[in-house]
Amino acid sequence: MFLARENSQASSSLPVRTSIKHHWVSPVLLVVLLAYVLFSTVKADAFNSNMPLGQGFHWPSTQINAHTSLAQHFIDMIPQAASVSAQSSLAPHLSERPSVYLFPYADDHADYIFLDVNSDVYPFYGSPDYTHEVKKVLLKGNYGVVAAQDGYLLLKRGLAPPAALPYAPSSDTSNVDDLLFNFSDNFCSYISVSQAQVSHPLQVTFSNSDGTDTMNMIGYNLSAAGTFSLGAGYMNITTYWRVSKPTLQPLQAVMLITDQNGSKHIVNVDLPSLAWCPTNTWQSGSVIRLASRVFSLNSFHIPNGLAHISIALLPVTHPYSTIVGEQNWLPLHIAQAPATIVPNQGTNALQLATITIVP
Missing domain, CATH: 2.70.50.60 (abc- transporter (atp binding component) like domain)
Incomplete structure (x- = not known):
């Protein structure tokens, strides 16, 4: 009788131990998964310079230089009621407008497109994809240049598109990546020092x-x-x-x-x-x-x-x-x-x- 009771008690305790083990497995797996997601996010943001620890990250400066002053000049050319697709570094300066999109979103129907080719290209991973998208917009012929200076490019829907030239004498002009667009003489002033x-x-x-x-x-x-x-x-x-x-x-x-x-x-x-x-x-x-x-x-x-x-x-x-x-x-x-x-x-x-x- 005593042995049977002991075996019965031992048997009844097994589900409890198993339940305790299962109780801890789920939280541990969840913590591991969250840690992996956090690591992946931090690493991606570090590469894209979106965080203070990111490569090339700079805290916002209160100093206004010639380039940032010029941005305001371009913004003033955009009517307040117009829809705008703007690059990630420029979109916050247009935030009070009714329709603001992060480029390349709405780059086929926004009234204006505002870009800074020397700035962060997020959400693109690298410059080639960004450059391809900008050139594709220009090649479609729906947008023309309002102003282009110091790396800034302001496009308006309905204007005549800029002339497209071969990037090199041997370029394949049927490939958008092999085209060079004629903006203004001082568009490339941002590379001069x-x-x-x-x-x-x-x-x-x-x-x-x-x-x-x-x-x-x-x-x-x-x-x-x-x-x-x-x-x-x-x-x-x-x-x-x-x-x-x-x-x-x-x-x-x-x-x-x-x-x-x-x-x-x-x-x-x-x-x-x-x-x-x-x-x-x-x-x-x-x-x-x-x-x-x-x-x-x-x-x-x-x-x-x-x-x-x-x-x-x-x-x-x-x-x-x-x-x-x-x-x-x-x-x-x-x-x-x-x-x-x-x-x-x-x-x-x-x-x-x-x-x-x-x-």
Whole structure:
């Protein structure tokens, strides 16, 4: 009797223990799921610079510079009752209007489209997708240019569209990405800087064999940690150029990393200014600042250890399609530079820095 009662009590306690175990499993799984969602969100926002810890994030400034003042001039051109599709950095300044959309939403029927091609391209992931959408809107012919200056572009529905030109002599004009639109002479003023703004001065010339395509690099800035995390690190590269004359063909910049085994990885070609202001349109005597978008290396199989960051130039025979052909990269000559700035061994690429890759 006693043994039977004991077995009965033991049996009756099993569902209770099982119930307790099930009671804890659900909250634990929920916490794990929420942690994953939080991690993914923070990582995505860090890349897009939407958070204080994001790469390239800047707290809103109370100082008004010439560029921000110009934005208000464009806003004043938009009637108060008009619907507007505006870029993410501009939409808040139009918030009191009855119909405001985040570009590209409503870019087929809004009365106006207001863009800043040098600003954050959210919700697009990168500049190529953003540029494609803007050019697609222009090519459809439903919008014309009200004003274009310093990277700002104000379009109005119903105006005659701007003229479309081939981006390069060999461009496929049936492809919207291979088109260049004629805005105004001062649309590209946002890439011009003074000599005093040039950082890490040097003198390096990139030139083809007959000298028709020549670029004079006079400075650079690299934003990257010396010990760089392959999974979590981000970088961007800015270069400065003095224009002696426009190039005959537009040139494309290529950013690459040479790993400790000598393998080359092309890691970025996203310099958004070149999509709107190609090198064959630059004005003689100007100093040009070219900045890449912030980019990561987590999609590349780069081994841990020393790695060299370099930049190369090549003619745009067809945008982004021939960058891997090293024979197309322009030869370079270093006239003056720090000892760490050297040609990348075996290539026509300029080595800017050495970092250590870690997981």
